[in-house]
Amino acid sequence: MKDTAHIIVFGNEKGGSGKSTTAMHTAIALLRMGYKVGTLDLDARQGTFTRYLKNRFQYILQRRENIPSPEHMAIERSKATTVAEQQIEEAAFMTMALDELSETNDFVIIDTPGTDCFLSRLAHSHADTLITPMNDSFIDLDLLANIDMNNFEIKGPSVYSAMVEEQRRKKMIYSRKTIDWIVMRNRIPHLSTNNNKIIADLLEKISKLANFRLTPGFGERVVFKELFLKGLTLMDLKEYQNNELTMSQISARQEIRTLIKAIGPERFKGHRKPLSPDEIKNKKISAKNDNIVNTNDLMDETAEQKKVKSA
Ligand SMILES: Nc1ncnc2c1ncn2[C@@H]1O[C@H](COP(=O)(O)OP(=O)(O)OP(=O)(O)O)[C@@H](O)[C@H]1O
Numbered sequence: 001m002k003d004t005a006h007i008i009v010f011g012n013e014k015g016g017s018g019k020s021t022t023a024m025h026t027a028i029a030l031l032r033m034g035y036k037v038g039t040l041d042l043d044a045r046q047g048t049f050t051r052y053l054k055n056r057f058q059y060i061l062q063r064r065e066n067i068p069s070p071e072h073m074a075i076e077r078s079k080a081t082t083v084a085e086q087q088i089e090e091a092a093f094m095t096m097a098l099d100e101l102s103e104t105n106d107f108v109i110i111d112t113p114g115t116d117c118f119l120s121r122l123a124h125s126h127a128d129t130l131i132t133p134m135n136d137s138f139i140d141l142d143l144l145a146n147i148d149m150n151n152f153e154i155k156g157p158s159v160y161s162a163m164v165e166e167q168r169r170k171k172m173i174y175s176r177k178t179i180d181w182i183v184m185r186n187r188i189p190h191l192s193t194n195n196n197k198i199i200a201d202l203l204e205k206i207s208k209l210a211n212f213r214l215t216p217g218f219g220e221r222v223v224f225k226e227l228f229l230k231g232l233t234l235m236d237l238k239e240y241q242n243n244e245l246t247m248s249q250i251s252a253r254q255e256i257r258t259l260i261k262a263i264g265p266e267r268f269k270g271h272r273k274p275l276s277p278d279e280i281k282n283k284k285i286s287a288k289n290d291n292i293v294n295t296n297d298l299m300d301e302t303a304e305q306k307k308v309k310s311a
């Protein structure tokens with residue numbers, strides 16, 4: 001039985017592979033299963049994950065409907081002058097945010113930027129589960145393994161899988177635990193081409209070399225863009241859509257459930273100790289740090305503004 005949160009990191013050095021979308025869907029699916037979930041956006045500059053949640057809070061305020069939402073934080077990059085100072089500061093922000101979110105939640109979901117950076121590497125070293133969504137392309141595959149494109153021979157690990165291996169080693173040293181790495185294909189086309197089949201075959205082979213599990217992933221679905229604007233996920237549709245779910249929505253929800261099943265949340269749910277008065281005091285102090293933005297405060301603020309307006 002665990003007494004701290006299980007950390008799920010969404011990572012891939014390739015931009016636009018679906019990390020933020022998948023992170024949001026995983027968070028809401030876990031909340032709807034009754035788990036307490038904290039979320040952390042390390043891509044505060046782009047802020048897609050934070051924006052997604054702000055859209056959700058707006059939706060709640062406008063509709064006065066209480067849909068489950070995580071406790072969310074975002075970490076800004078350090079503005080210290082030297083790289084060494086930046087890294088010390090960012091590591092401290094990460095420890096503070098993780099300590100805070102882990103105390104009260106069963107799961108902490110971390111969304112990382114689509115580039116290699118110190119904060120992202122650090123997050124990977126904290127991952128209990130790492131989920132890598134990847135588009136169905138040879139460019140995405142290239143980050144996982146060096147492949148000879150003439151004969152599709154796998155030459156060895158590539159930049160991203162080498163980085164994951166390095167973080168696995170670090171995690172093993174400081175916690176004696178490994179990272180359960182899951183790779184999922186995203187935006188799978190409805191009609192698969194010969195290339196899609198080759199990619200699926202290659203992924204099977206790379207999974208043994210780089211030691212990850214494969215899960216079926218998500219199909220190409222336009223609904224994701226629309227859901228983002230409303231701050232909703234496929235797991236919210238049943239209650240907040242006037243009409244019945246379409247066949248496409250039902251199968252999309254099934255894809256999310258398959259991902260959750262691969263994570264296996266029931267294996268990690270633990271009982272949490274209540275916080276001591278000192279711990280509660282410290283929690284408030286750390287939440288005041290300027291580089292860590294807690295959007296639950298933002299939601300309170302928006303609620304306050306709303307009250308003032310209607311008064
Ligand atoms: N399965 C899907 N079908 C259709 N569109 C998708 C799917 N998954 C993600 N998208 C869309 O692709 C775009 C990129 O997704 P997302 O922002 O989640 O990727 P990301 O990996 O977080 O990107 P970045 O590396 O820039 O942070 C978004 O517009 C999103 O709506």
Ligand SMILES: [Mg+2]
Pocket residue numbers: 019020021043048049111112113114
């Ligand atoms: Mg993103």
